[in-house]
Amino acid sequence: MPKPALTTWGKREVVTPKAMTDRITAPQKYYGKMPYFAAQGCASNTSTPRTGMALYKGKHVEVLWPAAKVKKFGFTTSSDGKYFIIPEDGVYHVHFQASTYGNKNRITGNNINVYIEAENNAPGNGAVGELGVVINQHLTTNFYHTTPVAVTEFFTKGTKLKAKVYLDGGAEGNWVIADGAVDTAFYAFMVSPSSEGWHYATPGPAPAMKRWTDNEFIDEKRMNEQTTDQFNALENRARVTGRGVTFNWKGQREDKNAVTWAGMYRNSVVSGWFQEAEAAPGWGAKTAVNIPWDGLYLVSAFGNARHSAQPIANVQYIYQLGLYGSGGATAKPMLLTQGGNARTNHESGQVISDVVFLQAGTKLNIRFWGVNTATNWDSGRDGSGTVNGTRWWNFAITYLGRGTYGSGG
Known part of the structure; x- marks a missing residue:
């Protein structure tokens, strides 16, 4: 169903069945089931060395998704099974993971790049291009390696999302993208259906919900707080992205060791809402994001890094990417992802993606x-020239609303 138009209650307005349906029932039905898709298992065009989509050294493969392996609501697919088409303007969270299998490996591994890409030939201010890429180094012959990437972005209606995989140009042997439902998958769901662009100012949190009581005098302010104002907050959730x-x-x-973000892009005009901050005194002005309210947040981050040491056969230099709250060197991570890098001056990446409860005033930061x-470790390529900023590092935070992990939140 299309996004309902939100209208407000007026003073002395006669409450009709149509007004109740338009302002209460229709929005609740819409926000209770917004567009999504889940493609679990890619197409299969080879059985060597395992069933799946064949990979070719030095080439990108655009992943195909058989209709029988796709569940969707709102989204449509292209006839070739490659694209998922955005049904409405809005903010979406997108996740792609590819499990790859090869029967011959270099001593120091083969690079596997996975991408989320958006195409849109229509005018608009939504995200386009290669939005994110994560690189993993496939080290073990005759075994699976899974590489994920995730982004939260604003897309305009008609934008085509696709996933692709690149195999190292020096690879040997036979390689595939595994076709199993738990191996290779592509997901997207609408977070909020804002139709005014990424920077359209958010109203912030919805007003606190109150119980109705007998003999209560109901004015237009009370009705709007309990209905339209709630939906306005859902329609344009507060968010920020660092690139x-x-x-x-x-x-x-x-x-x-908290990374510094060159640019912060937010839909807030209120001072203090998702502003840049220091992870701890002396760490730098853009090492953290200030969390404005207690509540649940969708957080995703990815980063690719490379090291300068000479490779050692079958050995990885390990590293980790962590999501931290406030604090200096003694702070403990809230979320942590770990991996390795076996090749000198080649990137290797990691992803964090989760829903977390955060308190107001938290200085949320990513550390390497x-x-x-x-x-020596460095941050890899800077992605100069890519649309909407770099594709190698990304940090997205979206406010989902009040709540805790406990009862009564």
Whole structure:
């Protein structure tokens, strides 16, 4: 169903069945089931060395999704099974993961790049281009490696989303994208149906919900607080995205290892709402984002890093990407993802994506930590020239609403 037009209650307005349906029932039905798709398992065009989509060295493969493996609401698909088409303007969270399998590996591994890409030939201010890429180094012959990437972006109606995988140009042997439902998957769901663009100012949190009581005098302010104002907050959730990271650090650094974001893009005009902050005193002005309200937040981040040490056969230099709250070097991570990098001057990436409860005033930040002290790590390519900022580092935070993980939130 299309997004309902939200209208407000007026003073001395006669409450009709149509007004109740338009302002209460229709929005609740819409926000209770917004557009989504889940493609679980890609097409299969080979059985060598396993069933799945064949990969070819030095080439991108655009992943195909058989209709029988797709569940969707609102989204449509292209006839070739490659694209998922955005049904309405809005903010969407998109996740792609590819499990790859190869029967011959370099001693220091083969790079596997996974991408989320958006195409839109119509005018609009939605995200387009290669929105995110994560690189993993496939090290083990005759085994699966899964590489994920996730973004939260504003898309305009008609934008076509696709996923693609690139295999190292020096790869040998036979390679596939695994076709299993738990191996390779592509997901997207609407977070909020804002039709005014990424920067359209959010109203912030919805007013507190109150119980109705007998003999209560109901005016237009009370009706709007309980209905239209609630839906306005859902329609344009507060959000911020950080893009662009540059660092060059010694390994095992604990001091001031929160990454600095070159740009912060938000839909808030109120001072203090998702503003840049310091992760801790002396760490830098854009190392964190200030959380404005208690509540649940959708958080996703990815980053690709590379190291300068000479490769050692079958050995990875390990590193981790962590989501932290306020605090300095002694702070503990809220979410953590760990991986490895086996090849000198080649990126390797990690992803964080989850829903977390955050308190107002938290200085949310992403930190990088790599091994060892003899190794320099840097942030890899900067993605210069890509639309909507860099595709190598991304940090997205979206306010979902009041609530906790406990009862009574």
